[in-house]
Every structure is written in structure tokens, then in C-alpha cells.
Amino acid sequence: MTTEILDRQRPATGTLFRFATAGSVDDGKSTLVGRLLHDAKAILADQLESVARTSLDRGFGGAEGGLDLALLTDGLRAEREQGITIDVAYRYFATDRRTFILADCPGHVQYTRNTVTGASTADAVVVLVDARKGLLEQTRRHLGVVALLRVPHVVVAVNKIDLVGYSEDVFAQIDADVRRVAGELGLHHAVSIPVSALVGDNVVERSVRTPWYAGPTLLELLETLPAADQEDDDAASFRFPVQLVLRPQGALAPGLPAESFRDYRSYAGQVVSGTVRVGDDVTVQTPGQEPRTTTVVGIDAAGRDLDTAVAPQSVALRLADEFDVARGDLIGAAGSLPVPASNLSASLCWLSPKPLLPGAKVLVKHGTATVRALVQSVKGRLDLDSFEEAPAGTLQLNDIGHALLRLSAPLPLEPYAVHRRTGAFLVIDPQDGGTLAAGMIRNGAGQ
Amino acid sequence: MTLTPLHDTAAPGLQASGVLDTLEAESIHIIREVVAEFERPAMLFSGGKDSVVMLQLAAKAFWPARIPFPVVHVDTGHNFPEVLDFRDQTVERLGLKLIVGSVQEYIDRGELQERADGTRNPLQTTPLLDTIAANRFDAVFGGGRRDEDKARAKERILSLRDEFGQWDPRNQRPELWNLYNGRHTVGQHVRAFPISNWTELDIWRYIAREGIELPSIYYAHARQVFRRDGMWRAVGEFSQPDRGEEVSVRTVRYRTVGDMSCTGAVLSEARTVDDVVLEVAASTLTERGATRADDRISEAAMEDRKKDGYF
Numbered sequence: 001m002t003t004e005i006l007d008r009q010r011p012a013t014g015t016l017f018r019f020a021t022a023g024s025v026d027d028g029k030s031t032l033v034g035r036l037l038h039d040a041k042a043i044l045a046d047q048l049e050s051v052a053r054t055s056l057d058r059g060f061g062g063a064e065g066g067l068d069l070a071l072l073t074d075g076l077r078a079e080r081e082q083g084i085t086i087d088v089a090y091r092y093f094a095t096d097r098r099t100f101i102l103a104d105c106p107g108h109v110q111y112t113r114n115t116v117t118g119a120s121t122a123d124a125v126v127v128l129v130d131a132r133k134g135l136l137e138q139t140r141r142h143l144g145v146v147a148l149l150r151v152p153h154v155v156v157a158v159n160k161i162d163l164v165g166y167s168e169d170v171f172a173q174i175d176a177d178v179r180r181v182a183g184e185l186g187l188h189h190a191v192s193i194p195v196s197a198l199v200g201d202n203v204v205e206r207s208v209r210t211p212w213y214a215g216p217t218l219l220e221l222l223e224t225l226p227a228a229d230q231e232d233d234d235a236a237s238f239r240f241p242v243q244l245v246l247r248p249q250g251a252l253a254p255g256l257p258a259e260s261f262r263d264y265r266s267y268a269g270q271v272v273s274g275t276v277r278v279g280d281d282v283t284v285q286t287p288g289q290e291p292r293t294t295t296v297v298g299i300d301a302a303g304r305d306l307d308t309a310v311a312p313q314s315v316a317l318r319l320a321d322e323f324d325v326a327r328g329d330l331i332g333a334a335g336s337l338p339v340p341a342s343n344l345s346a347s348l349c350w351l352s353p354k355p356l357l358p359g360a361k362v363l364v365k366h367g368t369a370t371v372r373a374l375v376q377s378v379k380g381r382l383d384l385d386s387f388e389e390a391p392a393g394t395l396q397l398n399d400i401g402h403a404l405l406r407l408s409a410p411l412p413l414e415p416y417a418v419h420r421r422t423g424a425f426l427v428i429d430p431q432d433g434g435t436l437a438a439g440m441i442r443n444g445a446g447q
Numbered sequence: 448m449t450l451t452p453l454h455d456t457a458a459p460g461l462q463a464s465g466v467l468d469t470l471e472a473e474s475i476h477i478i479r480e481v482v483a484e485f486e487r488p489a490m491l492f493s494g495g496k497d498s499v500v501m502l503q504l505a506a507k508a509f510w511p512a513r514i515p516f517p518v519v520h521v522d523t524g525h526n527f528p529e530v531l532d533f534r535d536q537t538v539e540r541l542g543l544k545l546i547v548g549s550v551q552e553y554i555d556r557g558e559l560q561e562r563a564d565g566t567r568n569p570l571q572t573t574p575l576l577d578t579i580a581a582n583r584f585d586a587v588f589g590g591g592r593r594d595e596d597k598a599r600a601k602e603r604i605l606s607l608r609d610e611f612g613q614w615d616p617r618n619q620r621p622e623l624w625n626l627y628n629g630r631h632t633v634g635q636h637v638r639a640f641p642i643s644n645w646t647e648l649d650i651w652r653y654i655a656r657e658g659i660e661l662p663s664i665y666y667a668h669a670r671q672v673f674r675r676d677g678m679w680r681a682v683g684e685f686s687q688p689d690r691g692e693e694v695s696v697r698t699v700r701y702r703t704v705g706d707m708s709c710t711g712a713v714l715s716e717a718r719t720v721d722d723v724v725l726e727v728a729a730s731t732l733t734e735r736g737a738t739r740a741d742d743r744i745s746e747a748a749m750e751d752r753k754k755d756g757y758f
Binding site for chain 1: 465466468469470471472473475476479480482483506507508509510511512513514515540541542593594597600601616617619620621622623624625626628630631632643644646648730731732733
């Protein structure tokens with residue numbers, strides 16, 4: 001067996017790490033993603049052959065030829081024809097340390113919508129900056145969205161460093177700007193790296209042309225940043241939105257003994273944060289009802305009895321008390337859930353071409369609960385250049401604003417700033433079912 | 448497929464428990480969300496490895512209850528008999544209802560025409576959409592993975608289709624956090640892809656870890672084959688060598704299992720699941736590039752089929 005084969009086997013270990021990329025037009029983001037995949041040896045021979053063929057057809061690299069690595073990420077016909085990226089694309093690769101899911105978010109068309117989508121599940125966001133241009137208005141906006149969505153880590157890839165003669169001064173200036181903006185935004189974990197996606201400097205391979213840079217390459221950094229699930233595993237933050245009640249009577253899976261499951265009842269869901277153990281006391285919050293406390297007597301994972309479940313496991317909980325629990329209920333560590341409220345104060349990333357107007361009737365999907373809601377008022381709109389809230393009466397596509405909603409049933413509303421999973425919700429159009437906004441709860445966060 | 452406690456069949460050092468556990472949890476969450484929010488879901492099940500894994504995840508999602516929806520197979524009429532047998536045995540064992548849409552019947556009735564190149568994969572779209580409409584399914588689970596193809600890389604986990612089953616890649620709903628919006632209007636339906644984030648290697652590692660049974664043609668066996676378009680094609684009722692295409696007996700296995708008329712075998716000595724994991728990890732070709740004639744038609748072959756309502 002060759003060394004190369006052994007190299008490819010090693011991705012068997014490690015954790016899953018999700019990251020998103022964001023950049024402005026012509027920052028070279030597609031090329032960076034292509035470079036990362038290529039140098040991490042995630043591109044297979046037939047994919048490379050197809051890129052080589054198209055690069056040649058288009059005369060990429062002039063007479064010497066070359067690979068236009070941006071072609072690796074353009075999925076749709078219109079994207080290849082127009083040389084642009086239209087929609088978020090997902091990529092998969094692995095190294096010996098980690099398995100990665102990359103949400104590649106296009107920069108120009110509906111950039112807020114795409115960046116919000118990619119950032120919502122990301123452990124880290126890589127923001128691209130063109131070394132010749134420095135921090136642009138759009139870079140500040142990307143960083144603003146990343147801060148708002150509470151993405152744990154931000155990496156600023158200062159690209160095209162080859163085109164500024166590998167200048168340490170240029171990089172130092174951009175790095176200082178990044179630190180200043182990150183400080184204003186409360187981004188505590190922002191790191192800059194000088195890279196050239198085209199040439200390959202500091203993407204996977206350390207560059208000899210930036211001797212003044214002692215930090216990690218982009219891939220080294222991504223391999224070592226902690227994943228969000230690893231950071232939040234205590235018992236007090238246990239949260240479990242109930243998806244379904246499992247009562248197999250009459251519809252038992254074949255092969256299971258009926259007598260053992262005659263009185264079986266469990267609550268299926270995913271642990272979205274924290275840890276739960278058999279014997280733990282938990283609070284069950286049904287929308288509009290008083291909270292009830294009971295004890296976890298069993299944790300089932302498809303026939304295996306577990307002692308403990310941690311985020312992000314999908315399990316079924318058995319509870320000591322036989323009271324009514326249903327989809328839409330939230331189970332949490334005893335006494336840890338907020339008092340349900342009907343007045344929702346939230347940041348909204350408006351994702352629809354239809355503007356948000358006060359008086360609109362919408363649906364709010366929070367965890368597994370969906371309730372009707374009335375938009376009472378728009379309090380303000382975030383100026384993405386100053387990061388200050390300016391008065392506004394409406395929100396348009398790609399706006400980020402602050403609104404007050406009145407819910408038809410009280411929900412346990414937790415601040416997104418503290419609970420990234422249970423602090424999030426969707427705003428849905430009750431007429432056509434479209435997703436109107438990404439919502440982040442501000443109740444209880446001093447707002 | 449088994450739901451007895453998990454056992455380790457993988458060789459030491461081949462486990463990806465962290466990654467596989469995370470992917471499994473995500474898929475089960477998606478399957479449960481769709482069942483909770485839709486009235487008439489169904490799952491596509493061909494007996495191919497991806498749909499076998501998806502069905503295993505469904506069995507886990509509802510344990511100890513039975514899988515609460517029927518399975519659908521669009522039979523091209525050119526399927527491998529070993530795979531059809533496996534399909535029927537699996538459905539029987541899990542106590543499921545199987546609904547079959549038959550491409551052959553459409554051809555016999557003159558509603559679909561055989562293509563000049565003989566491949567029947569693109570012909571599956573009409574029977575699929577008719578089966579969805581006739582059974583009034585509002586959500587259909589598919590085993591598509593985003594690593595399979597450039598167009599699939601842009602697919603949502605819940606993908607809204609209009610009354611003609613069409614996918615509009617430029618107008619997809621944003622998918623935020625793990626909150627899936629399955630709202631749809633009358634006539635629309637949703638395709639749900641619970642294993643979107645799995646790669647081919649993840650699928651095989653999971654099959655090894657869980658001890659999942661697959662149709663025998665996924666493992667190395669001797670078969671009469673001939674060479675066409677750079678692929679090894681089986682000699683069979685639906686695929687015969689042309690003049691000049693020499694038939695020989697080779698040890699092969701299938702990396703994907705589709706229509707016999709367009710699926711190629713790969714030369715392989717991988718007789719066990721662990722052998723296959725090693726082989727896939729070391730492969731230098733994508734599975735579709737290595738084995739699917741239909742995806743070689745053009746750069747955008749999959750995109751075009753998907754827009755028309757394909758899986």
C-alpha cells in the first residue's frame with residue numbers, strides 16, 4: 001500500500017467542523033476555496049481533468065496554461081457561463097485531523113442572505129479581503145453579520161498578497177484595521193492570515209515568500225479551532241425541543257416483543273445544547289402553560305440505553321411523570337428555562353424581496369413550535385457602516401433591523417447572545433410559506 | 448440491516464465515530480422534522496447503498512415504532528435482479544409498504560420513448576412525478592448527497608418543488624440553523640435530503656460500523672464484462688457488447704447501483720466492507736465519474752435532470 005493511500009485513509013478520525021466563506025466581488029473567494037480543496041487533496045482526478053479541460057478552452061493562464069481553480073466551485077450552468085457564484089454551495093473535505101463542511105457563500109447577489117445562511121450553522125467564518133484594496137464597506141458588513149450571528153471564530157484571509165509584493169507593511173495595516181473593527185463589533189476571536197489563493201501561499205502550504213509571518217496557515221488554523229458543540233456541554237444549558245412522541249402501540253417495529261413496549265412512551269428530539277443524564281430533573285415548557293418539572297428515567301438511541309446524551313445527539317427521552325408532552329414543547333435543565341413571554345424583541349435579517357411592514361401577520365418558528373405573530377413595530381435598522389441602530393419604519397431585503405412582535409402563544413424566549421440555538425427563530429410568510437427573515441431573540445439581553 | 452446493538456466490524460483506525468455520530472444525529476433530526484410537519488411523506492428506496500443507509504436512519508429515528516411511511520421505487524425495467532431482490536427482502540423485513548413506478552409500463556404504453564443511447568435514468572422523472580401526484584405525497588425523502596455532483600452541492604435539505612416537480616436553483620429558500628421550513632401550497636411538494644452532508648466515504652464507514660447489509664453486487668465478484676466509454680459494462684439482457692467490444696470475465700464491483708444500461712462496474716478485489724472502505728478512501732475518481740454514463744452527457748447533466756424533477 002502506498003503512502004498516498006495511507007494519507008487518504010487518515011481522515012477517519014477527528015470531529016466535524018463547519019465553516020463558511022464570505023467575500024466581496026473579485027476577492028478571489030472561489031479561487032481560495034478551489035485552492036484549499038486542491039492543496040488538501042480533496043479533488044479527485046476526474047474533477048481535476050474537467051477543470052483542466054475548461055481552463056484550456058478558456059485560455060486560462062495564457063500560453064503556459066494553468067488550472068482555474070475557481071471552476072471547481074461553480075456548480076450551475078449560469079455560474080459557469082457568467083463566471084459568478086449564485087447560491088450557497090456546500091463542499092466536503094477531510095484532513096488527518098478533521099472533517100470539514102464548507103458553506104461557500106457568494107459575495108455579490110443577496111450577500112446578506114447568503115452570508116446569514118452560511119454563518120448560521122458555522123463554527124467559523126473565513127472573510128476574504130483583497131490585499132490591494134484593504135477593508136471595504138462590504139468587509140465591514142460581513143464582519144457585522146458574523147458578529148450578529150455570534151459565529152465563534154472569524155478568520156480574515158488577506159488574499160492576493162503576491163500582488164502587493166508580499167509586503168509586510170500592507171498586511172500589518174490591514175491586520176490593524178481588522179483588529180479595530182473586530183473590537184468595535186465585539187468579535188474576540190478574529191485572526192488575519194496573508195494568503196495568495198492563486199499561488200497557494202499560506203493556504204495549506206506555508207509560504208517561503210512571507211518570512212515575516214509566523215502564524216498558522218489557513219488550513220492549520222481551521223484544523224485547530226474548537227467546534228461550537230465542544231464549547232457548550234454543561235448540564236445547565238441542556239435544551240431539547242420535542243419533535244415527536246413515540247408511542248409504538250399497534251405500529252411496533254417488526255421483531256420487537258410487544259409485551260415489552262405495551263406502555264412505552266418517549267419524546268424524540270435532538271439535544272441542541274448541553275448535556276442530560278438519566279436521573280436529571282428537567283423542566284417541560286408547553287407554550288402557554290405553566291412549566292412542569294419531572295425526571296429523566298431513560299434515554300433511548302434506537303435500542304441502546306444511554307446514561308448520558310450530549311449535543312448534537314438525536315435521542316428519545318423517557319420521563320417519570322405521565323403528563324402530556326407534545327411537539328412544540330421545550331425540555332430544559334430544571335429551573336433553567338425563562339418565563340414564557342408573548343412580547344418578542346428581536347434582531348431580524350430580512351431575507352425577502354417583500355418589505356417588512358408594521359401590522360404584518362407572520363408565523364414564527366422557534367425550535368419545534370410554530371405560532372402566529374403580529375409585527376407591532378420596527379424599532380430601527382442597523383447601519384452596517386457605523387454599526388449603529390438608526391430609526392426606521394420598515395425593513396427591506398438584506399436589511400438587519402430590530403422589531404417587536406406579539407406572539408399568539410407565549411414561548412420561552414432566550415437571548416440569542418447566550419443561547420445560539422434556542423435564541424434563533426424563523427419568520428415565515430403564512431400565505432406562500434416563504435422564509436421572510438432570520439430572527440435572533442433580544443428578550444432578556446438588556447434590550 | 449439490523450437494529451441490534453451496534454457492533455464494530457470496522458478495522459482498527461477506520462472509525463470516524465465523532466463525524467459519523469454527528470451526521471447520524473443530523474439526519475435523524477431531519478427525518479423526524481419532516482414526519483412531524485408533513486401529512487403524507489414517502490421515502491425513495493432503490494436498494495442502493497445511499498437509500499439503504501437512509502432507511503436505516505429512518506428505522507432509528509422512530510424506534511421502537513415502525514417506519515411511519517411507505518417507500519417508493521422507480522423501476523427503470525433495467526435494474527439489477529440482485530438489487531430488486533434485496534429491495535423486496537428489506538421492505539418485507541421492516542414491514543413497509545412498497546410503491547413501484549414502472550418506466551417499462553410507460554414505454555409499453557407509448558408514453559415514454561426509449562432514448563437512442565439506451566440509458567433509462569432520465570426517463571424516471573415522469574413515473575416519479577406521477578407516483579407522487581397519484582399518492583398525494585407532500586414530502587419525498589431522497590438519498591441525494593451534496594458531494595455527488597456540482598448541482599447537488601447547491602441543493603437545500605428541504606427543497607421545494609412546484610406542481611411540475613421542477614427545481615429552481617436560483618430561487619431557493621435560505622436554510623438557517625437547524626430550523627427547516629417545510630411550508631408549501633397545494634400542488635407543491637418538498638424533496639427532503641437527510642443525508643445531504645454525508646460523503647461516499649462516510650456512507651461506507653457507517654455501513655461498516657453498523658453492520659448494514661447491502662446487495663451483493665457492491666462487493667467484488669466475477670462477471671462477464673466489456674469495455675465501453677472507459678467503463679466496464681456488464682453483459683446482460685439490457686446491455687450487450689457491440690461489434691469489436693471484447694467480452695472477458697473480470698473481478699469487479701459496483702460503486703453505484705442504478706440502471707444496468709448506464710452503470711459501469713469498477714475492477715476491484717474488495718470482497719468485504721472493510722476492503723471497500725479502504726478502496727473508497729484511496730480512490731482517485733469520484734463515484735459518478737467512475738461509473739455513470741448519464742452524468743457524462745454534459746457538464747450540467749445532473750442540473751438539467753434535477754430542474755425537470757429528477758431525484
